[in-house]
Amino acid sequence: MDDRTLATDAQPGESATIAGWLHETRDLGGIAFLILRDRSGKIQVKLEKDEMDDAMVETGLDAHRESVLQVSGAVEDEERAPTGVEVVPESIEVVAAADPELPLDPSGKVDAGLDTRLDNRTLDVRKPAVKAVFEIRSAALAGVRASFRDLDCTEITTPKIVATGTEGGTELFPVSYFAQEAYMNQSPQLFKQLMIGSGLERVFEIGPIFRAEEHNTPRHLNEATSIDFESAFADASDAMDACETIVRGAYEAVAETCEAELETLGLAEDFTVPEAGFPRITYEEALDRINATGAVDETLEWGDDLSTPAEEALGEDVGEHYFITDWPSEIKPFYIKDRDDDATVSTGFDMMHPRLELVSGGQREHRFDHLVEGFEQQGLDPEAFDYYTQMFRYGMPPHAGWGLGAERLVMTMLDLDNIREAVLFPRDRQRLSP
Amino acid sequence: MDDRTLATDAQPGESATIAGWLHETRDLGGIAFLILRDRSGKIQVKLEKDEMDDAMVETGLDAHRESVLQVSGAVEDEERAPTGVEVVPESIEVVAAADPELPLDPSGKVDAGLDTRLDNRTLDVRKPAVKAVFEIRSAALAGVRASFRDLDCTEITTPKIVATGTEGGTELFPVSYFAQEAYMNQSPQLFKQLMIGSGLERVFEIGPIFRAEEHNTPRHLNEATSIDFESAFADASDAMDACETIVRGAYEAVAETCEAELETLGLAEDFTVPEAGFPRITYEEALDRINATGAVDETLEWGDDLSTPAEEALGEDVGEHYFITDWPSEIKPFYIKDRDDDATVSTGFDMMHPRLELVSGGQREHRFDHLVEGFEQQGLDPEAFDYYTQMFRYGMPPHAGWGLGAERLVMTMLDLDNIREAVLFPRDRQRLSP
Missing domain, CATH: 2.40.50.140 (Nucleic acid-binding proteins)
Incomplete structure (x- = not known):
């Protein structure tokens, strides 16, 4: 050019x-x-x-x-x-010409705090080590898309301004949509499921999600990029296979195309593509292993959620990417299907990096009656979700899928301390600009 | 699977x-x-x-x-x-099992209006001809991304919740962001420019944009997908070259991978990749040609915007994709650079399909003083845009770029009547669900 x-x-x-x-x-x-x-x-x-x-x-x-x-x-x-x-x-x-005084030193010789760096992202991304992260993010997303296409998926685009959210109002950002009350979508969950019942059958989307969570941690963002997959005629095990393929695809693309960037980050020698066959550990086994480490004060029992220290203890114990399966139904969302042989156990799974959760997925509830019941149990008005549930009355096949956080993928791939290092212009409780 | x-x-x-x-x-x-x-x-x-x-x-x-x-x-x-x-x-x-009565006949034997189809999109996308559109959209986006990578672009993700919009408040959807007033972003314009001054230099993004425009036409959406490109050290001519490459890349991918879908749509024989070398017509020449057709009532003069009938008359006259260059500066946004030899003429360009505008682009104003002046002339408070303008003080190279509407690309590629046919879940003044 x-x-x-x-x-x-x-x-x-x-x-x-x-x-x-x-x-x-x-x-x-x-x-x-x-x-x-x-x-x-x-x-x-x-x-x-x-x-x-x-x-x-x-x-x-x-x-x-x-x-x-x-x-x-x-x-x-x-x-x-x-x-x-x-x-x-x-x-x-x-x-x-540049001004003689810079708010940030792009040579990296003078340290700058994260806030200064984010306020001056243009200068910050002149640093080779910061630029490398975003070149790698770009390559990882290309690898993810190529792998989705290998799995015969169709790329879809679902709306970000929506009338309702799946998890109630507290975690939604309200939008004034002309005279109507609307929200920023917190997940493409319902929309990708609607496409499972269409002729597309197997879909993916990479796009923004918005969560009004109040916690400000090094692993949460209020606007993030979600990598979503959903397939008709698939169960949880199929979805886990696909998950592994996609994550490995991201690593492979980076290994193949980002040698110089990995070198810049000092990762060239240690960077490896995770081996296929991520261990699949049941929730019950996970509890036993966490309790055995002695890392949590109180003994974990069936029905307990896994705290951050519990996740970290298990991650250290397993030492590679792994799945946690067979969660108690009571702590998984209602749109995840329970096991046919035991309704107290869910088909939901999480895929974990040793440091933190990357993926949440499962087989979905595809039976109209059960789904409507689930909305009621969740305290949501099923009628507000008619646009979704009604489609389950016209031939909705069994299906499964998951959502993977793009920033968490990059953060764990490159061992970044803070998730804000994996996104150019992070949004959190304090930060709305640039 | x-x-x-x-x-x-x-x-x-x-x-x-x-x-x-x-x-x-x-x-x-x-x-x-x-x-x-x-x-x-x-x-x-x-x-x-x-x-x-x-x-x-x-x-x-x-x-x-x-x-x-x-x-x-x-x-x-x-x-x-x-x-x-x-x-x-x-x-x-x-x-x-499906209910005996369906709200829509997926065999297509019974006609349904667009509203019924959009209300029941799951059933609608079971129709082979509707499914084909979305398979082609997916392939076109894959072609676009592959072409961007051939041009050595880095894929970026910019925020959708923002503190300010470039075109003032009237076309912005307000969001409650915790205790702050925020907006849905109407364009990644400012953010992609910030990355031009970073080490990335040449970037692309495919993501949602939000415009609170009140008009309800077959060619407008309130939430759309924008394909954005920006390159350092590029002028308007370079940006037009890139634009042509990307649009042709989309057509090529569809021609190569969607033979069956084109057949389903009855387009297999007529589908051709636009030839390289789209004509570049100056605004002045465009006025002359439109006036010569006699299609518009009043003779168009320098400074007039092109109405829909004017665009259509010119499109029919040219008969292929083309650029309109050298617009009057007064009718182009302030962030587009004026020509060095004549400040009344802008470096902005539009890329047109014979039916309608697809792309708006140009070389950008990269001089700090001129940029701040532009905000003032636009009636915007330059201080509210400090996060953007300040970065122009630290070495911002000349640059150019454009935005291409993904739905318009698909609509014109497949000769669809209504832009709502090119998006799964359209958002307009009346429609917020599904």
């Missing part, structure tokens, strides 16, 4: 026009170096003060750090340059 | 388990046929009343249309069957 040469493509013996940010100026007296940075990497520009055009040298030396410069000249071998080549300039132009 | 055989994969001489919807029952007396339909197509099941198990025959004949059945048996050649094969059943099971 643009006819400049990227920094890492510059070939000795050729002339090139490089454009990028002034990363650093090193003035050694008679000679000085400008280090330019573009999306490919860095390149050195040599300034010989006595031998080059004074005005050009001055332009280069006067430019403030992080200004955008365009430099044309000959590319030459130079052993002592960081990348083994340098540009001997014939012209230097300041394309966009 | 599931171990059933898809209808179109059933091979004569083999035994198969087919599961799908009961499309039709043909009872000829001693013999009867069930037509099952799944996502691949249809298959005939033969019932010989005197020779087969009575209970099984009864199960098949008693099933209501659109119930989900699972049929196991031998697949045999049968010339008179619609697909040349039929299943001779050994077992028939009703997996999910």
